[in-house]
Amino acid sequence: MTVIQEFEKHPLAKYLRLERFPHIWCEGCGDGIILNCFVKALDDLGVNMDKLVVVSGIGCMGRVAGYIKCDSFHTTHGRPIALATGIKLANPKLTIAVISGDGDLFAIGGNHFIHAARRNVDMTVICSNNFNYGMTGGQVGPTTPLNSYTTTTPYGNIEHPFNLVHLTAAAGAVYVARWTALHVKRLTESIKKALQKKGFKFIEVISPCPEIYGRRNKLGKSIDIMKRYRQISEIRHGYDPAKAEITREKIIVGEFIDIEKPTYGELLQKQFLKIQKKMIGG
Amino acid sequence: MEIRIGGFGGQGIIRTGLILATASCVYGDKNAIQTASYGPESRGGRCRSEVIISDEDIDFPKVEHPDILVAMSEEAYLQYVDDLKENGILIVDPDLVPNQRENLEVRMYEVPATKIAEGLGKKIVANVVMIGAFAAITNLLGVEDLKESIRRNVPKAFMKLNLTAFEKGYEYGKSLLKS
Amino acid sequence: MTVHREVLTGKHLMQGDVACAEGAIAAGCRFFAGYPITPATEIAERMARRMIEVDGMFVQMEDELASMAAIIGASWAGAKAMTATSGPGFSLMQENIGLAVMTETPCVVVNIMRGAPSTGQPTEGAQQDVMQSKWGSHGDYEIIALAPASVQEMFDLTIECFNFAETYRAPTFLLADGFTGHLWERVVIPPPEEIKTVERKKPVVPPDKYLPFKPDEDLVPPMACFGEGYSVHVTGLTHDELGYPKTTDPKIQRELVNRLCQKIRKNSDRIIRTYEFMLEDAEVAVVAYGIPSRSSLSAVKMARKAGIKAGLLRLITVWPFPEKKVEELSNNVKAIVVPEMNCGQVVREVERVAKETPVHFLSKIGGEPHSPSEIFEVIRRAAKT
Numbered sequence: 001m002t003v004i005q006e007f008e009k010h011p012l013a014k015y016l017r018l019e020r021f022p023h024i025w026c027e028g029c030g031d032g033i034i035l036n037c038f039v040k041a042l043d044d045l046g047v048n049m050d051k052l053v054v055v056s057g058i059g060c061m062g063r064v065a066g067y068i069k070c071d072s073f074h075t076t077h078g079r080p081i082a083l084a085t086g087i088k089l090a091n092p093k094l095t096i097a098v099i100s101g102d103g104d105l106f107a108i109g110g111n112h113f114i115h116a117a118r119r120n121v122d123m124t125v126i127c128s129n130n131f132n133y134g135m136t137g138g139q140v141g142p143t144t145p146l147n148s149y150t151t152t153t154p155y156g157n158i159e160h161p162f163n164l165v166h167l168t169a170a171a172g173a174v175y176v177a178r179w180t181a182l183h184v185k186r187l188t189e190s191i192k193k194a195l196q197k198k199g200f201k202f203i204e205v206i207s208p209c210p211e212i213y214g215r216r217n218k219l220g221k222s223i224d225i226m227k228r229y230r231q232i233s234e235i236r237h238g239y240d241p242a243k244a245e246i247t248r249e250k251i252i253v254g255e256f257i258d259i260e261k262p263t264y265g266e267l268l269q270k271q272f273l274k275i276q277k278k279m280i281g282g
Numbered sequence: 283m284e285i286r287i288g289g290f291g292g293q294g295i296i297r298t299g300l301i302l303a304t305a306s307c308v309y310g311d312k313n314a315i316q317t318a319s320y321g322p323e324s325r326g327g328r329c330r331s332e333v334i335i336s337d338e339d340i341d342f343p344k345v346e347h348p349d350i351l352v353a354m355s356e357e358a359y360l361q362y363v364d365d366l367k368e369n370g371i372l373i374v375d376p377d378l379v380p381n382q383r384e385n386l387e388v389r390m391y392e393v394p395a396t397k398i399a400e401g402l403g404k405k406i407v408a409n410v411v412m413i414g415a416f417a418a419i420t421n422l423l424g425v426e427d428l429k430e431s432i433r434r435n436v437p438k439a440f441m442k443l444n445l446t447a448f449e450k451g452y453e454y455g456k457s458l459l460k461s
Numbered sequence: 462m463t464v465h466r467e468v469l470t471g472k473h474l475m476q477g478d479v480a481c482a483e484g485a486i487a488a489g490c491r492f493f494a495g496y497p498i499t500p501a502t503e504i505a506e507r508m509a510r511r512m513i514e515v516d517g518m519f520v521q522m523e524d525e526l527a528s529m530a531a532i533i534g535a536s537w538a539g540a541k542a543m544t545a546t547s548g549p550g551f552s553l554m555q556e557n558i559g560l561a562v563m564t565e566t567p568c569v570v571v572n573i574m575r576g577a578p579s580t581g582q583p584t585e586g587a588q589q590d591v592m593q594s595k596w597g598s599h600g601d602y603e604i605i606a607l608a609p610a611s612v613q614e615m616f617d618l619t620i621e622c623f624n625f626a627e628t629y630r631a632p633t634f635l636l637a638d639g640f641t642g643h644l645w646e647r648v649v650i651p652p653p654e655e656i657k658t659v660e661r662k663k664p665v666v667p668p669d670k671y672l673p674f675k676p677d678e679d680l681v682p683p684m685a686c687f688g689e690g691y692s693v694h695v696t697g698l699t700h701d702e703l704g705y706p707k708t709t710d711p712k713i714q715r716e717l718v719n720r721l722c723q724k725i726r727k728n729s730d731r732i733i734r735t736y737e738f739m740l741e742d743a744e745v746a747v748v749a750y751g752i753p754s755r756s757s758l759s760a761v762k763m764a765r766k767a768g769i770k771a772g773l774l775r776l777i778t779v780w781p782f783p784e785k786k787v788e789e790l791s792n793n794v795k796a797i798v799v800p801e802m803n804c805g806q807v808v809r810e811v812e813r814v815a816k817e818t819p820v821h822f823l824s825k826i827g828g829e830p831h832s833p834s835e836i837f838e839v840i841r842r843a844a845k846t
Contacts, residue, residue: 017692017694017705019705020705049692050688050689050690050692051688053687053688055534065694065696066694066696066705066706069692070692071537071687071688071691071692071693071694072692072693072694072695073534073537073694073695073696074694074695074696074697074698074706075530075560075697076530076556076557076559076560076697078526079526079527079530079556079557079560082522082523082526082527082528082530082531082534083530083531083533083534084534085494085520085522085527085530085531085534086492086494086530086531086532086533086534086535086536086538086542087534087535087537087538087687088534088538089492089518089520089531089535090491090492090518090534090535090536090538090539090540090542091538091539091540091687091688093688094538094687094688111523111524111527112523112526112527112530115522115523115527268513268518271513272513272516275513275514279466279514299645300474300645303474303645304474307472307474307646307647308472308473308474308647313647314474314646314647315644315645315646316474316644316645316646317640317643317644317645318643319584320584322584340646341755341756341758341759341762341833342755342756342758342759342830342832342833343640343644343646343752343755343830344829344830344832346832
């Protein structure tokens with residue numbers, strides 16, 4: 001039996017482009033776990049795959065768009081959210097998931113991220129946060145902790161990192177959660193919740209990068225990193241995202257924001273009906 | 283026929299050009315072009331509108347030496363009066379251009395458009411008074427075409443006022459021709 | 462009651478930018494994303510008011526990077542999509558213009574060119590981005606660019622841009638200058654049934670047989686859009702006919718890049734539009750595009766009056782460059798005059814194909830178009846040599 005035939009027996013295989021496997025991710029990487037949780041959520045919800053579009057940018061996590069069997073767009077670096085905005089507004093019937101990395105979404109793509117959140121465009125954004133640019137060999141990124149080592153911070157990082165959940169909440173997202181790659185069940189539930197909710201939804205996933213970031217910062221193998229997640233993560237639903245920082249001693253996880261707010265599409269539809277009525281009336 | 287209208291932002295200089303051009307090429311059967319230039323200020327800066335009206339196709343769309351100059355500010359008057367063709371028509375609002383040059387080789391008409399507009403209760407329609415006077419003095423465009431154009435170019439609520447302003451200007455222009 | 466709002470049939474005095482917006486709507490554009498910038502802002506403003514009336518979508522994005530990305534997304538969601546900008550914004554769009562080329566996304570980009578480099582002259586017209594529109598994004602590629610010279614053409618050629626974009630699945634540019642963008646002139650909008658519009662080719666095979674990037678004979682692949690059940694994967698990486706990344710296979714890169722160029726080059730006879738005036742017996746030919754072509758027309762008439770056999774070749778299509786046309790012309794005339802509102806861009810192409818025929822370049826920068834007498838003077842000098 002070939003590897004592909006072996007894969008085909010997996011209950012979630014139908015959601016994947018099997019001919020694209022094996023994937024490019026390193027052993028112990030969290031990105032495969034995120035993909036797994038995402039397709040599990042699709043399966044649980046019975047999502048219509050013909051109406052789902054997965055959009056990603058550039059980076060390790062960016063390759064995910066090519067692995068899921070639905071319409072998918074692997075965009076230029078940093079632009080998945082801007083492109084996804086175009087897709088969603090042009091065809092509101094589509095369900096949009098943007099899955100990408102911390103560098104793609106928050107460095108080069110930071111401006112698009114905050115503005116899509118502000119507009120409350122209906123999409124689910126999942127960020128694999130591995131604290132560095134893994135694909136290009138481990139450079140400093142917008143979430144790299146102070147004093148960490150990367151190839152472009154050989155003497156230790158002197159930039160303060162973003163707290164992504166705080167940033168996203170401030171920008172206006174209706175749903176903000178953080179999990180680690182260890183929390184597969186909770187992450188899956190969180191993705192399900194986000195996919196069913198309307199508006200701009202954000203899930204940060206703290207993800208191990210044992211081969212690149214982990215090695216340079218002596219974090220051990222993936223299993224060691226996962227063990228550490230178990231020791232230091234603390235579930236605090238409803239916690240103030242401003243205080244939900246990530247330190248060496250503690251990772252606060254949970255659902256921080258879950259509110260209702262009219263989406264861009266809903267407000268537009270309201271305006272549209274008003275204008276149409278006025279036009280027909282006079 | 284090349285026309286230049288000069289004044290300052292907020293006087294409706296560009297709208298004046300558009301009303302003339304619309305009358306020529308939408309309601310009349312001539313070709314017309316309108317170009318404008320203005321400073322970065324929204325109000326009060328220099329402002330210029332140029333209109334070319336022709337029975338032929340208009341190739342080069344810029345005014346170099348106008349046949350008609352309408353000056354609604356002293357700055358515009360001083361800047362443009364020398365560009366005017368010899369024996370061209372110069373229409374000036376004398377209250378806005380107190381210091382005028384002498385011995386110009388032009389046909390000159392003074393139309394106190396701002397004062398007439400103030401008499402109607404709204405200084406803002408001075409440009410439409412000027413259009414009325416322009417129509418009478420130049421006889422270049424159809425009066426009905428101009429009125430249609432004004433109807434299309436001004437807000438509904440001010441239509442009556444603007445048409446009155448046009449009439450007042452037209453009468454004033456006619457009276458200048460008689461004298 | 463049905464209200465006809467898509468095509469404003471009739472006679473109007475319209476600004477160039479507004480005519481462009483109306484042309485887009487008449488062509489079927491139902492998605493506009495943009496960012497305000499002088500002298501193109503009026504297009505966005507018109508679209509903001511009009512899109513909702515025609516059940517279309519207007520969105521003001523956070524910058525031009527996003528605007529370009531959004532129209533690519535919208536196009537894949539099935540909409541005819543457009544953005545409009547000027548120099549600084551056009552520079553920001555270059556990244557995703559490359560993405561549109563690589564992913565074969567039909568879309569229209571309007572550039573109302575202003576004085577540059579950098580912030581330059583926001584309110585003044587120029588033709589300084591002609592080479593940028595051809596070469597601005599990294600890599601080898603071909604695009605289509607049309608240059609209107611009147612407000613009527615701002616309407617007509619915007620429709621043509623959409624038709625080319627849909628036919629060849631390539632970003633298509635309307636390259637106008639700030640002068641034409643802000644010009645008010647008469648536009649005659651025909652009834653909708655007289656406006657020819659083109660829709661992108663759709664696949665005729667079921668999803669399991671569909672290869673999203675396998676071209677037909679015209680080198681253009683049929684396009685399945687998102688939500689139509691074809692599970693299309695789109696990437697800016699070098700990809701095979703299935704759309705999957707194949708970044709280290711030289712053959713795939715070679716074939717893909719060549720096809721992206723060839724689908725425009727091989728169809729250039731269908732894309733190239735020119736206008737000729739008094740060229741039959743001309744000894745001096747002016748080659749011009751955009752607003753200087755109008756000054757040139759006056760100049761040619763002046764020359765004829767002065768007994769000089771002058772003529773005009775106006776390039777309506779600037780890219781792909783009308784090589785054959787200019788080459789033929791160079792064989793029939795003594796000299797060519799090229800007026801441009803830049804320091805010399807299209808003149809390089811003219812020189813390349815004109816070979817032995819002397820080419821006189823007339824640069825005009827600062828914001829004003831050439832006056833007819835300036836061009837006439839050069840025609841006169843060229844006729845003497």
